[in-house]
Amino acid sequence: MLITALLATSLQGIPADPGGTWRAVLDLAGGPLRFAMRVEGTGTTWRGSLCNGPDCEDFSAITVRGDSLAFEMADYDATITAVAQGDSLLGYYRNVGNRGPRVIPFRAGRGEWPATNLTPRLAGSWDATFDHGTRTSPRVIVLRDGVRGVEASFLANSGDYGLYWGTATADSFDVGHFDGAFVYRITGRIDGDTLRGVYHAGARTQTPWTAVRTTGKRHLTPPLEVTKADTTEPFRFAFPDTDGRLVTNEDPRFAGKVVLVDIFGSWCPTCHDAAPTLVDLHRRYRDQGLEIVGLAYEVTGDSAIDNRQVRRFGRKFGIEYPLLVAGLNTVEATAATLPQLEGFTAYPTTLFLGRDGRIRKVHAGFLGPATGIQHTRTVEHFHEWVEALLAEP
Amino acid sequence: MRLFLVILGSLAASLPLSGQDVPPAVAAERAAFADWLLTSASSPFAVVVQRAIGEGLTLGPTAADIPLEGLQLHRVTERRGVPYLNDGTRDRVLARFRQTSIGSGGYKISIIGAPGRGTAIIYGPSPRQPKPPVFYPYQSRLSLTVTLDPPARPRDRRILAADGSEVLATEAGTVQVTLEGKTTELQVYRVPDVTGEEAELEIYFRDATNDHGTYPAGRFVTLYPLGGSSYRLDFNRARNPFCAYSSVFACPIPWRGNLIESPIEAGEKYTGGGLELTPPEET
Numbered sequence: 001m002l003i004t005a006l007l008a009t010s011l012q013g014i015p016a017d018p019g020g021t022w023r024a025v026l027d028l029a030g031g032p033l034r035f036a037m038r039v040e041g042t043g044t045t046w047r048g049s050l051c052n053g054p055d056c057e058d059f060s061a062i063t064v065r066g067d068s069l070a071f072e073m074a075d076y077d078a079t080i081t082a083v084a085q086g087d088s089l090l091g092y093y094r095n096v097g098n099r100g101p102r103v104i105p106f107r108a109g110r111g112e113w114p115a116t117n118l119t120p121r122l123a124g125s126w127d128a129t130f131d132h133g134t135r136t137s138p139r140v141i142v143l144r145d146g147v148r149g150v151e152a153s154f155l156a157n158s159g160d161y162g163l164y165w166g167t168a169t170a171d172s173f174d175v176g177h178f179d180g181a182f183v184y185r186i187t188g189r190i191d192g193d194t195l196r197g198v199y200h201a202g203a204r205t206q207t208p209w210t211a212v213r214t215t216g217k218r219h220l221t222p223p224l225e226v227t228k229a230d231t232t233e234p235f236r237f238a239f240p241d242t243d244g245r246l247v248t249n250e251d252p253r254f255a256g257k258v259v260l261v262d263i264f265g266s267w268c269p270t271c272h273d274a275a276p277t278l279v280d281l282h283r284r285y286r287d288q289g290l291e292i293v294g295l296a297y298e299v300t301g302d303s304a305i306d307n308r309q310v311r312r313f314g315r316k317f318g319i320e321y322p323l324l325v326a327g328l329n330t331v332e333a334t335a336a337t338l339p340q341l342e343g344f345t346a347y348p349t350t351l352f353l354g355r356d357g358r359i360r361k362v363h364a365g366f367l368g369p370a371t372g373i374q375h376t377r378t379v380e381h382f383h384e385w386v387e388a389l390l391a392e393p
Numbered sequence: 394m395r396l397f398l399v400i401l402g403s404l405a406a407s408l409p410l411s412g413q414d415v416p417p418a419v420a421a422e423r424a425a426f427a428d429w430l431l432t433s434a435s436s437p438f439a440v441v442v443q444r445a446i447g448e449g450l451t452l453g454p455t456a457a458d459i460p461l462e463g464l465q466l467h468r469v470t471e472r473r474g475v476p477y478l479n480d481g482t483r484d485r486v487l488a489r490f491r492q493t494s495i496g497s498g499g500y501k502i503s504i505i506g507a508p509g510r511g512t513a514i515i516y517g518p519s520p521r522q523p524k525p526p527v528f529y530p531y532q533s534r535l536s537l538t539v540t541l542d543p544p545a546r547p548r549d550r551r552i553l554a555a556d557g558s559e560v561l562a563t564e565a566g567t568v569q570v571t572l573e574g575k576t577t578e579l580q581v582y583r584v585p586d587v588t589g590e591e592a593e594l595e596i597y598f599r600d601a602t603n604d605h606g607t608y609p610a611g612r613f614v615t616l617y618p619l620g621g622s623s624y625r626l627d628f629n630r631a632r633n634p635f636c637a638y639s640s641v642f643a644c645p646i647p648w649r650g651n652l653i654e655s656p657i658e659a660g661e662k663y664t665g666g667g668l669e670l671t672p673p674e675e676t
Binding site: 029092 | 422435477549554555565583590592615
């Protein structure tokens, strides 16, 4: 008893040391969601990040008080609080939703998660069907080996869910995505030619699914496609750049060129994902006759603020093509300013114009780097389409 | 004294819990909930109005649908599933499930509900006269293991969730609870969250404490999976619908059946201040 008491006092006196790499889990009802935490610093100054394999998000603050630690994620109004017990951390993750806080048990130990590889039976793309009880819905799960272990992307009709990371055995896999706000885990096991598993969302939601190898037949329905584009006449636009100078499709810089029109917003994360691809296309093909123009639909309608946001977007990606401030990101504003597109709703949307200025292709949305091979394929398509249009007389 | 507490704490963590101790997970849940009610910008005590958008809502002047002191006329509409806020000069798109400031008086608006069936929530600058939640002492005998018996053909039904928002919930089946020698069958629904990605297995139930310590309309309790068809039904985690905190929230109609004749003296109590209700008749 005395020894326990002495031990307890001495432990109280030593502040916890959060430095290093932690194997962390959230204990969901269906089992643990694994992720890593990497922390650096000394004394009272600590910084660190929360990682799903190679994909890390910084904590906004890390505080240490005695043996208690708090890892803050201010963007999501979320916190991990824990008590250090020897080389373990024990505590809770909590964030706030509309119906109240969500509390999920958290624990961590020192060290790295072991990296495992996929067997060929599991690797690749799977067309999954989720069973919601009264209805089903399609998803695509793509499993691949990454630098730190198994990676997965997960696509629904509404888009992709970011990078999943985890482990595999000969016939099963277990991957998770925890970014501070979203708590998702996918587990699956192969059974003959069928992959069967459970999708875990939040602390308790478990949705069963089954999947077969992707056949190439369309399994997902792209959410928001432009229903109709006017291809009979050149695509017209006339908007000010961030310095207020009017730029139109009739300017000499576009004459006889293949033009990509990027309809985007500085507020749109997928547009940030797409920008590097456009910058790369521009650098690579502009000598052969490619021009790009970005049409920004912004949030405030206050030109001082919107111009500043669009300029920042340009600087962030080193964009050398014109960015025009086209208006507010409302359905009315886009319908009024882009009358040649009907049913436009997806940000970003890329229009491919031939040398005659007419719309040849409309690409709604963009699959980001987290989708792995899907991203690579999207980028390849962009290159192929540009090369094909440049080759036309 | 400090040392004594530390020892007690470490012993408590390693010994089985007695019937009255609050398990750590439940204690953490209660602490987070109390903190949210008392301090959060999205606390039910910060909500001024919650109302379906329908054909449109006007905000601001005394004659508006929702009068808000110091706010000039604004209008909220939903067209083709997209919510808009008009400040008299222009429309702006409102983000769903996220607070957007209106005017300069500290009011915020958030849109919940499915596209085309949106509900506007107006928040004041901070929680007004918030009250901490009060719980009965923990009773481990009211933490039950139950078996969920799924329906042959589940159906979807529009119901109000605990926060008064309309959701499309799915029948998940029934569980049987035996208390004081009497067995009651309780309906369970899978109730989606605002994003639709997550759902909880919920039971909205009434018992003999309603209007005698607990809220007259009944309380919600969540089922926690234990594997297979087994679930933990812990009445100590029963909580009030938001209409018990403030009369601005719509109150869910008690679910058919789901009436426990014995008193469930566990979970959250009612301390007044909510929508005034008389206990519903037995069905």
